[in-house]
Amino acid sequence: MRLDARRNRDLLLATARDQFARHGLDVPLDQIAKEAGVGNATLYRHFPTRQALVGEVFANAANLLAEASAEALATEDAWGAIECYFERILELVAADRGINDLVTRAVPTASGLLGISRRNAATVGSLVARAQEQGTMRADVVTMDLLFMFGALCRSLPAATELRPDLWRRYLALLLDGFRTRAGHPLPVPPVGEERLDRMFAELWAADTPADTPADTPADTPADAPPSAPPSA
Template sequence: MSTIDVEQTRKTWRRDAQERRDRIVAAAQDEFAARGVDASLEKIARDAGVAIGTLYRHFPTRLDLLLAAFAPRLREFADGADQARRIDDPWEAFASYLENLFRVQAGDRGFNDFLSRRFPGNAEIERIHDRICEQIEDVLGRAQDAGVVRPDLTMADIVTLIWSNGRVIDATSTAAPTAWRRHLHLMLDAYRAPRAHPIPEPPMTEQQLYDAMVDLHAAD
Protein backbone atom coordinates (compact mmCIF):
# COMPACT_ATOMS: atom_id res chain seq x y z
CA MET A 1 0.00 0.00 0.00
CA SER A 2 1.37 3.39 -0.97
CA THR A 3 1.94 6.26 1.44
CA ILE A 4 -0.98 8.12 -0.14
CA ASP A 5 -3.28 5.12 0.38
CA VAL A 6 -2.22 4.79 4.03
CA GLU A 7 -2.88 8.46 4.70
CA GLN A 8 -6.27 8.28 3.00
CA THR A 9 -7.19 5.25 5.10
CA ARG A 10 -6.22 7.10 8.28
CA LYS A 11 -8.37 10.06 7.26
CA THR A 12 -11.31 7.75 6.64
CA TRP A 13 -10.87 6.14 10.07
CA ARG A 14 -10.69 9.53 11.73
CA ARG A 15 -13.77 10.75 9.88
CA ASP A 16 -15.72 7.61 10.76
CA ALA A 17 -14.66 7.91 14.40
CA GLN A 18 -15.75 11.55 14.51
CA GLU A 19 -19.10 10.67 12.96
CA ARG A 20 -19.66 7.95 15.58
CA ARG A 21 -18.74 10.36 18.34
CA ASP A 22 -21.11 13.00 16.97
CA ARG A 23 -23.97 10.47 16.84
CA ILE A 24 -23.30 9.44 20.44
CA VAL A 25 -23.32 13.05 21.66
CA ALA A 26 -26.54 13.82 19.74
CA ALA A 27 -28.25 10.74 21.16
CA ALA A 28 -27.01 11.61 24.65
CA GLN A 29 -28.35 15.16 24.38
CA ASP A 30 -31.80 13.85 23.47
CA GLU A 31 -31.86 11.17 26.15
CA PHE A 32 -30.43 13.31 28.96
CA ALA A 33 -32.87 16.12 28.10
CA ALA A 34 -35.79 13.70 28.28
CA ARG A 35 -34.77 11.50 31.20
CA GLY A 36 -32.07 13.29 33.18
CA VAL A 37 -28.42 12.57 33.78
CA ASP A 38 -29.10 8.99 34.88
CA ALA A 39 -30.49 8.02 31.46
CA SER A 40 -29.50 4.62 30.14
CA LEU A 41 -26.13 4.62 28.38
CA GLU A 42 -27.13 1.41 26.63
CA LYS A 43 -30.12 3.16 25.06
CA ILE A 44 -27.93 6.11 24.07
CA ALA A 45 -25.58 3.68 22.32
CA ARG A 46 -28.49 1.97 20.54
CA ASP A 47 -29.97 5.30 19.44
CA ALA A 48 -26.55 6.31 18.10
CA GLY A 49 -26.24 3.02 16.21
CA VAL A 50 -23.07 1.92 18.01
CA ALA A 51 -22.08 -0.80 20.45
CA ILE A 52 -21.82 0.13 24.12
CA GLY A 53 -18.09 -0.58 23.94
CA THR A 54 -17.75 2.07 21.24
CA LEU A 55 -19.52 4.57 23.49
CA TYR A 56 -17.08 3.82 26.30
CA ARG A 57 -14.09 4.12 24.01
CA HIS A 58 -15.13 7.68 23.23
CA PHE A 59 -16.44 8.49 26.73
CA PRO A 60 -14.88 6.31 29.45
CA THR A 61 -17.33 7.55 32.11
CA ARG A 62 -20.88 8.90 32.24
CA LEU A 63 -19.49 12.22 33.45
CA ASP A 64 -17.28 12.51 30.35
CA LEU A 65 -20.39 12.06 28.20
CA LEU A 66 -22.33 14.58 30.30
CA LEU A 67 -19.70 17.24 29.66
CA ALA A 68 -19.76 16.65 25.91
CA ALA A 69 -23.57 16.56 25.77
CA PHE A 70 -24.05 19.70 27.86
CA ALA A 71 -21.42 21.80 26.08
CA PRO A 72 -24.03 23.74 24.01
CA ARG A 73 -26.21 24.33 27.11
CA LEU A 74 -23.21 25.55 29.05
CA ARG A 75 -22.29 27.97 26.26
CA GLU A 76 -25.89 29.20 26.12
CA PHE A 77 -25.90 29.70 29.88
CA ALA A 78 -22.49 31.39 29.88
CA ASP A 79 -23.56 33.89 27.20
CA GLY A 80 -26.68 34.85 29.16
CA ALA A 81 -24.74 34.99 32.42
CA ASP A 82 -22.18 37.38 30.93
CA GLN A 83 -24.96 39.66 29.67
CA ALA A 84 -26.67 39.69 33.07
CA ARG A 85 -23.46 40.44 34.95
CA ARG A 86 -22.77 43.44 32.70
CA ILE A 87 -26.03 45.11 33.78
CA ASP A 88 -25.26 48.18 35.89
CA ASP A 89 -28.32 48.02 38.12
CA PRO A 90 -27.52 45.52 40.93
CA TRP A 91 -31.09 44.27 41.31
CA GLU A 92 -31.58 43.80 37.58
CA ALA A 93 -28.22 42.02 37.30
CA PHE A 94 -29.19 39.62 40.11
CA ALA A 95 -32.69 38.95 38.78
CA SER A 96 -31.50 38.59 35.18
CA TYR A 97 -28.77 36.17 36.16
CA LEU A 98 -31.26 33.90 37.93
CA GLU A 99 -33.81 34.16 35.12
CA ASN A 100 -31.16 33.10 32.60
CA LEU A 101 -30.09 30.23 34.85
CA PHE A 102 -33.62 28.92 35.25
CA ARG A 103 -34.50 29.44 31.59
CA VAL A 104 -31.68 27.11 30.57
CA GLN A 105 -32.63 24.76 33.41
CA ALA A 106 -36.22 24.63 32.14
CA GLY A 107 -35.20 23.57 28.65
CA ASP A 108 -33.40 20.38 29.59
CA ARG A 109 -34.11 17.85 32.36
CA GLY A 110 -30.51 16.67 32.28
CA PHE A 111 -29.18 20.19 32.70
CA ASN A 112 -31.65 20.59 35.55
CA ASP A 113 -29.97 17.60 37.22
CA PHE A 114 -26.55 18.98 36.38
CA LEU A 115 -27.27 22.25 38.19
CA SER A 116 -28.91 20.57 41.18
CA ARG A 117 -26.13 18.15 42.08
CA ARG A 118 -22.42 17.90 42.71
CA PHE A 119 -20.26 15.37 40.87
CA PRO A 120 -17.00 14.99 42.81
CA GLY A 121 -15.81 12.29 40.41
CA ASN A 122 -15.00 14.83 37.69
CA ALA A 123 -12.69 17.79 38.28
CA GLU A 124 -13.94 19.72 35.24
CA ILE A 125 -17.59 19.52 36.34
CA GLU A 126 -16.55 20.61 39.83
CA ARG A 127 -14.73 23.58 38.30
CA ILE A 128 -17.85 24.54 36.33
CA HIS A 129 -19.99 24.35 39.46
CA ASP A 130 -17.48 26.42 41.40
CA ARG A 131 -17.53 29.05 38.65
CA ILE A 132 -21.33 29.24 38.69
CA CYS A 133 -21.27 29.61 42.48
CA GLU A 134 -18.73 32.42 42.20
CA GLN A 135 -20.94 34.23 39.70
CA ILE A 136 -24.01 33.88 41.90
CA GLU A 137 -22.06 35.17 44.89
CA ASP A 138 -20.90 38.11 42.77
CA VAL A 139 -24.37 39.23 41.61
CA LEU A 140 -25.87 38.48 45.02
CA GLY A 141 -23.12 40.39 46.82
CA ARG A 142 -23.54 43.42 44.55
CA ALA A 143 -27.28 43.49 45.21
CA GLN A 144 -26.80 43.10 48.95
CA ASP A 145 -24.15 45.81 49.05
CA ALA A 146 -26.59 48.10 47.22
CA GLY A 147 -29.22 47.36 49.87
CA VAL A 148 -31.76 45.92 47.42
CA VAL A 149 -31.55 42.24 48.44
CA ARG A 150 -32.07 41.06 52.00
CA PRO A 151 -28.67 40.70 53.73
CA ASP A 152 -29.31 37.20 55.13
CA LEU A 153 -29.75 35.54 51.72
CA THR A 154 -27.01 32.98 51.04
CA MET A 155 -25.75 30.69 48.30
CA ALA A 156 -27.54 27.81 50.02
CA ASP A 157 -30.84 29.66 49.64
CA ILE A 158 -30.23 30.08 45.91
CA VAL A 159 -29.39 26.38 45.49
CA THR A 160 -32.57 25.52 47.42
CA LEU A 161 -34.44 27.66 44.87
CA ILE A 162 -32.75 25.70 42.05
CA TRP A 163 -33.97 22.46 43.66
CA SER A 164 -37.53 23.68 44.13
CA ASN A 165 -37.65 25.21 40.67
CA GLY A 166 -36.54 21.88 39.25
CA ARG A 167 -39.63 20.21 40.71
CA VAL A 168 -41.83 22.99 39.36
CA ILE A 169 -40.33 22.44 35.91
CA ASP A 170 -40.91 18.68 36.12
CA ALA A 171 -44.53 19.17 37.15
CA THR A 172 -45.45 21.84 34.60
CA SER A 173 -43.22 21.21 31.56
CA THR A 174 -46.11 19.89 29.47
CA ALA A 175 -49.17 21.68 30.83
CA ALA A 176 -47.60 25.10 31.53
CA PRO A 177 -43.97 25.20 30.36
CA THR A 178 -43.32 28.77 31.53
CA ALA A 179 -44.91 28.45 34.98
CA TRP A 180 -41.42 28.39 36.48
CA ARG A 181 -41.16 32.14 35.80
CA ARG A 182 -44.02 32.89 38.19
CA HIS A 183 -42.37 30.79 40.91
CA LEU A 184 -39.04 32.52 40.32
CA HIS A 185 -40.47 36.03 40.46
CA LEU A 186 -42.53 35.29 43.57
CA MET A 187 -39.29 34.22 45.24
CA LEU A 188 -37.41 37.22 43.89
CA ASP A 189 -40.05 39.44 45.48
CA ALA A 190 -39.40 37.66 48.79
CA TYR A 191 -35.67 38.36 48.40
CA ARG A 192 -36.09 42.14 48.27
CA ALA A 193 -34.62 43.91 51.28
CA PRO A 194 -37.87 45.69 52.28
CA ARG A 195 -39.56 42.27 52.59
CA ALA A 196 -37.01 40.97 55.08
CA HIS A 197 -38.13 39.60 58.43
CA PRO A 198 -36.13 37.44 60.85
CA ILE A 199 -35.96 33.76 59.84
CA PRO A 200 -35.97 31.17 62.66
CA GLU A 201 -33.74 28.67 60.82
CA PRO A 202 -30.11 29.48 59.92
CA PRO A 203 -28.84 28.79 56.39
CA MET A 204 -26.90 25.65 55.58
CA THR A 205 -23.16 25.91 55.87
CA GLU A 206 -21.03 25.54 52.74
CA GLN A 207 -20.13 21.99 53.76
CA GLN A 208 -23.75 21.06 54.47
CA LEU A 209 -24.76 22.42 51.08
CA TYR A 210 -22.00 20.54 49.26
CA ASP A 211 -22.82 17.30 51.07
CA ALA A 212 -26.52 17.69 50.27
CA MET A 213 -25.76 18.16 46.57
CA VAL A 214 -23.51 15.08 46.53
CA ASP A 215 -26.10 13.05 48.45
CA LEU A 216 -28.76 14.07 45.95
CA HIS A 217 -26.64 12.58 43.18
CA ALA A 218 -25.90 9.42 45.16
CA ALA A 219 -29.56 8.85 46.05
CA ASP A 220 -30.79 8.86 42.43
Protein backbone atom coordinates in the same frame (compact mmCIF):
# COMPACT_ATOMS: atom_id res chain seq x y z
CA MET B 1 -10.08 9.44 13.08
CA ARG B 2 -11.58 7.40 10.26
CA LEU B 3 -14.69 8.75 8.60
CA ASP B 4 -16.90 5.95 9.96
CA ALA B 5 -15.49 6.40 13.47
CA ARG B 6 -16.13 10.15 13.31
CA ARG B 7 -19.67 9.50 12.11
CA ASN B 8 -20.31 7.09 14.98
CA ARG B 9 -18.90 9.54 17.51
CA ASP B 10 -21.06 12.40 16.22
CA LEU B 11 -24.11 10.14 16.21
CA LEU B 12 -23.47 9.07 19.81
CA LEU B 13 -23.10 12.68 20.92
CA ALA B 14 -26.32 13.74 19.20
CA THR B 15 -28.21 10.77 20.65
CA ALA B 16 -26.81 11.33 24.15
CA ARG B 17 -27.71 15.01 23.98
CA ASP B 18 -31.31 14.10 23.10
CA GLN B 19 -31.59 11.35 25.72
CA PHE B 20 -30.08 13.46 28.49
CA ALA B 21 -32.35 16.38 27.59
CA ARG B 22 -35.46 14.21 27.80
CA HIS B 23 -34.59 11.88 30.67
CA GLY B 24 -31.69 13.39 32.66
CA LEU B 25 -28.13 12.21 33.26
CA ASP B 26 -29.05 8.75 34.58
CA VAL B 27 -30.03 7.36 31.18
CA PRO B 28 -28.38 3.92 30.80
CA LEU B 29 -25.46 4.10 28.40
CA ASP B 30 -26.56 0.95 26.60
CA GLN B 31 -29.85 2.73 25.83
CA ILE B 32 -27.88 5.58 24.23
CA ALA B 33 -25.87 3.10 22.15
CA LYS B 34 -29.06 1.30 21.10
CA GLU B 35 -30.81 4.54 20.10
CA ALA B 36 -27.72 5.55 18.12
CA GLY B 37 -27.71 2.20 16.33
CA VAL B 38 -24.23 1.17 17.47
CA GLY B 39 -22.86 -1.45 19.86
CA ASN B 40 -21.87 -0.80 23.44
CA ALA B 41 -18.24 -1.49 22.53
CA THR B 42 -18.33 1.37 20.02
CA LEU B 43 -19.68 3.75 22.66
CA TYR B 44 -16.90 2.85 25.12
CA ARG B 45 -14.20 3.19 22.51
CA HIS B 46 -15.16 6.84 22.16
CA PHE B 47 -16.35 7.53 25.72
CA PRO B 48 -14.78 5.19 28.31
CA THR B 49 -16.90 6.62 31.17
CA ARG B 50 -20.20 8.36 31.67
CA GLN B 51 -18.29 11.44 32.83
CA ALA B 52 -16.43 11.67 29.52
CA LEU B 53 -19.71 11.56 27.59
CA VAL B 54 -21.40 14.11 29.88
CA GLY B 55 -18.40 16.44 29.56
CA GLU B 56 -18.55 16.37 25.76
CA VAL B 57 -22.32 16.75 25.56
CA PHE B 58 -22.52 19.71 27.94
CA ALA B 59 -19.37 21.63 27.05
CA ASN B 60 -21.48 24.22 25.24
CA ALA B 61 -23.91 24.48 28.16
CA ALA B 62 -20.98 25.33 30.43
CA ASN B 63 -20.04 28.13 28.02
CA LEU B 64 -23.61 29.47 28.01
CA LEU B 65 -23.68 29.55 31.81
CA ALA B 66 -20.30 31.32 31.86
CA GLU B 67 -21.63 33.92 29.43
CA ALA B 68 -24.73 34.46 31.60
CA SER B 69 -22.47 34.93 34.62
CA ALA B 70 -20.23 37.47 32.87
CA GLU B 71 -23.22 39.46 31.61
CA ALA B 72 -24.84 39.54 35.06
CA LEU B 73 -21.64 40.70 36.76
CA ALA B 74 -21.25 43.49 34.19
CA THR B 75 -24.75 44.85 34.88
CA GLU B 76 -24.86 47.89 37.17
CA ASP B 77 -28.31 47.22 38.63
CA ALA B 78 -27.67 44.18 40.85
CA TRP B 79 -31.34 43.28 41.34
CA GLY B 80 -32.02 43.41 37.60
CA ALA B 81 -28.91 41.29 37.06
CA ILE B 82 -30.17 38.68 39.53
CA GLU B 83 -33.52 38.47 37.76
CA CYS B 84 -31.96 38.15 34.31
CA TYR B 85 -29.32 35.66 35.48
CA PHE B 86 -31.81 33.25 37.02
CA GLU B 87 -34.22 33.65 34.12
CA ARG B 88 -31.48 32.62 31.67
CA ILE B 89 -30.54 29.60 33.76
CA LEU B 90 -34.14 28.50 34.18
CA GLU B 91 -34.79 28.83 30.45
CA LEU B 92 -31.95 26.34 29.89
CA VAL B 93 -32.98 24.07 32.76
CA ALA B 94 -36.66 23.99 31.78
CA ALA B 95 -35.79 22.86 28.26
CA ASP B 96 -33.19 20.23 29.20
CA ARG B 97 -33.33 17.73 32.08
CA GLY B 98 -29.64 17.03 31.64
CA ILE B 99 -28.76 20.64 32.34
CA ASN B 100 -31.16 20.52 35.29
CA ASP B 101 -29.15 17.64 36.75
CA LEU B 102 -25.93 19.46 35.95
CA VAL B 103 -26.78 22.59 37.95
CA THR B 104 -28.65 20.99 40.87
CA ARG B 105 -26.79 17.78 41.63
CA ALA B 106 -23.25 16.92 42.71
CA VAL B 107 -22.44 15.37 39.34
CA PRO B 108 -19.23 13.29 39.44
CA THR B 109 -16.15 14.82 37.85
CA ALA B 110 -16.65 15.52 34.16
CA SER B 111 -14.07 17.15 31.93
CA GLY B 112 -14.65 20.89 31.56
CA LEU B 113 -17.54 20.99 34.05
CA LEU B 114 -15.74 21.06 37.38
CA GLY B 115 -16.15 24.79 37.92
CA ILE B 116 -19.85 25.19 37.09
CA SER B 117 -21.28 25.03 40.62
CA ARG B 118 -18.44 27.08 42.09
CA ARG B 119 -18.73 29.73 39.35
CA ASN B 120 -22.48 29.90 39.88
CA ALA B 121 -22.07 30.30 43.64
CA ALA B 122 -19.44 33.02 43.17
CA THR B 123 -21.67 34.90 40.72
CA VAL B 124 -24.70 34.74 42.99
CA GLY B 125 -22.56 35.77 45.97
CA SER B 126 -21.28 38.85 44.16
CA LEU B 127 -24.77 39.82 43.02
CA VAL B 128 -26.24 39.34 46.50
CA ALA B 129 -23.54 41.52 48.06
CA ARG B 130 -24.06 44.28 45.49
CA ALA B 131 -27.87 44.16 45.78
CA GLN B 132 -27.56 44.50 49.55
CA GLU B 133 -25.21 47.45 49.12
CA GLN B 134 -27.71 49.04 46.74
CA GLY B 135 -30.51 48.45 49.24
CA THR B 136 -32.67 46.25 47.00
CA MET B 137 -32.06 42.92 48.78
CA ARG B 138 -32.78 42.29 52.44
CA ALA B 139 -29.62 42.37 54.55
CA ASP B 140 -30.26 39.23 56.62
CA VAL B 141 -29.95 36.67 53.80
CA VAL B 142 -26.81 34.96 52.49
CA THR B 143 -25.83 33.43 49.16
CA MET B 144 -26.70 29.90 50.30
CA ASP B 145 -30.28 30.96 51.03
CA LEU B 146 -30.77 31.86 47.39
CA LEU B 147 -28.89 28.83 46.04
CA PHE B 148 -30.82 26.45 48.30
CA MET B 149 -34.22 27.71 47.19
CA PHE B 150 -33.20 28.03 43.55
CA GLY B 151 -32.01 24.42 43.55
CA ALA B 152 -35.36 23.26 44.89
CA LEU B 153 -37.19 25.26 42.22
CA CYS B 154 -35.01 23.74 39.50
CA ARG B 155 -35.73 20.20 40.69
CA SER B 156 -39.48 20.86 40.45
CA LEU B 157 -39.25 22.08 36.86
CA PRO B 158 -39.87 18.77 35.03
CA ALA B 159 -43.25 18.44 36.75
CA ALA B 160 -44.05 22.15 36.36
CA THR B 161 -43.24 22.27 32.64
CA GLU B 162 -45.55 19.32 32.00
CA LEU B 163 -48.36 21.50 33.33
CA ARG B 164 -47.29 24.62 31.43
CA PRO B 165 -43.90 25.40 29.82
CA ASP B 166 -43.67 28.91 31.30
CA LEU B 167 -45.03 28.09 34.78
CA TRP B 168 -41.53 28.46 36.27
CA ARG B 169 -41.67 32.22 35.67
CA ARG B 170 -44.43 32.58 38.26
CA TYR B 171 -42.50 30.70 40.92
CA LEU B 172 -39.21 32.44 40.19
CA ALA B 173 -40.98 35.77 40.70
CA LEU B 174 -42.46 34.56 43.99
CA LEU B 175 -39.09 33.23 45.14
CA LEU B 176 -37.22 36.43 44.35
CA ASP B 177 -39.90 38.61 45.96
CA GLY B 178 -39.06 36.96 49.28
CA PHE B 179 -35.52 38.34 49.01
CA ARG B 180 -36.49 41.94 48.35
CA THR B 181 -35.84 44.54 51.04
CA ARG B 182 -39.53 45.24 51.42
CA ALA B 183 -40.20 41.59 52.36
CA GLY B 184 -38.43 42.36 55.65
CA HIS B 185 -39.89 39.75 58.04
CA PRO B 186 -37.38 38.31 60.56
CA LEU B 187 -35.99 34.88 59.64
CA PRO B 188 -36.54 32.24 62.36
CA VAL B 189 -33.43 30.03 61.90
CA PRO B 190 -29.88 30.44 60.53
CA PRO B 191 -29.00 29.64 56.88
CA VAL B 192 -27.59 26.37 55.56
CA GLY B 193 -23.81 26.32 55.09
CA GLU B 194 -22.15 25.76 51.74
CA GLU B 195 -20.69 22.39 52.77
CA ARG B 196 -24.13 21.16 53.80
CA LEU B 197 -25.61 22.20 50.47
CA ASP B 198 -22.89 20.26 48.62
CA ARG B 199 -23.55 17.22 50.81
CA MET B 200 -27.28 17.43 50.17
CA PHE B 201 -26.77 17.43 46.40
CA ALA B 202 -24.22 14.59 46.71
CA GLU B 203 -26.74 12.51 48.63
CA LEU B 204 -29.39 13.36 46.04
CA TRP B 205 -27.12 12.03 43.29
CA ALA B 206 -26.28 8.88 45.27
CA ALA B 207 -29.96 8.18 45.93
CA ASP B 208 -30.82 8.49 42.23
CA THR B 209 -27.90 6.40 40.95
CA PRO B 210 -28.48 2.62 40.74
CA ALA B 211 -26.31 0.74 43.25
CA ASP B 212 -24.77 -1.48 40.60
CA THR B 213 -23.75 1.45 38.36
CA PRO B 214 -21.48 3.76 40.34
CA ALA B 215 -21.21 7.19 38.78
CA ASP B 216 -17.39 7.15 38.57
CA THR B 217 -17.27 3.99 36.42
CA PRO B 218 -19.02 3.01 33.19
CA ALA B 219 -22.63 2.42 34.10
CA ASP B 220 -23.20 -0.22 31.41
CA THR B 221 -20.34 -2.65 30.82
CA PRO B 222 -20.49 -3.80 27.18
CA ALA B 223 -20.96 -7.54 26.81
CA ASP B 224 -18.16 -7.83 24.27
CA ALA B 225 -15.63 -5.76 26.26
CA PRO B 226 -12.89 -7.18 28.51
CA PRO B 227 -14.07 -7.26 32.13
CA SER B 228 -11.21 -5.13 33.48
CA ALA B 229 -11.21 -2.26 30.98
CA PRO B 230 -13.22 -0.72 28.16
CA PRO B 231 -12.37 -1.86 24.60
CA SER B 232 -9.15 -0.51 23.19
CA ALA B 233 -9.22 2.28 20.61
